[in-house]
Amino acid sequence: MRWVLSLILNALALMLIDYLFDGITIDGFMMALIASIILAVLNAIVKPILIVLTLPITIITLGLFLLVINAITLMLTQALLGDGFIIDGFGTAVIAAILFSILNLFINKIVKE
Known part of the structure; x- marks a missing residue:
């Protein structure tokens, strides 16, 4: 039930x-709900692979490269x-990924309670 919420x-x-x-x-x-489902699948399968492959640059950037990985998953969802x-461009995807990450913090807090 929490997953659906x-x-x-x-x-x-x-x-x-x-x-x-x-x-x-x-x-x-x-369409947003379908995108949400696809994002969940990509975050479960593709994102961990991308994190492992880009671990050195993620460490060098102190984790900020994770925002680029989130933008990549948004662009994959669009594809x-x-x-x-x-999504008009990669810059827009990065900004959307930042906002989506912030919103996800609140969503995860709501769903856990």
């Missing part, structure tokens, strides 16, 4: 990011979804 709250966070930035376009809540989830 987390997916719904992540979809709402994506909708908020879409509302705040012109560079991100999401076609409705269902998988096509026209329903559009």
Whole structure:
């Protein structure tokens, strides 16, 4: 049940990011929910691989490179979804990843309680 609540709250966070930035376009809540599911799968499978492969640069940047990895997962989500989830550029994806990470802190705190 917590996983479903987390997916719904992540979809709402994506909708908020879409509302705040012109560079991100999401076609409705269902597309945001699908994007949330894809992000969860990518974060479970692809993100750990990317973290291991980029560990030296992550250490050198004191962990800031993780934001780039989050942006990469957002861009991969866009590539998988096509026209329903559009991010204009990598810079927009980095900014969205920062905001999404902050929102995820609050979402995880809500879901755990």
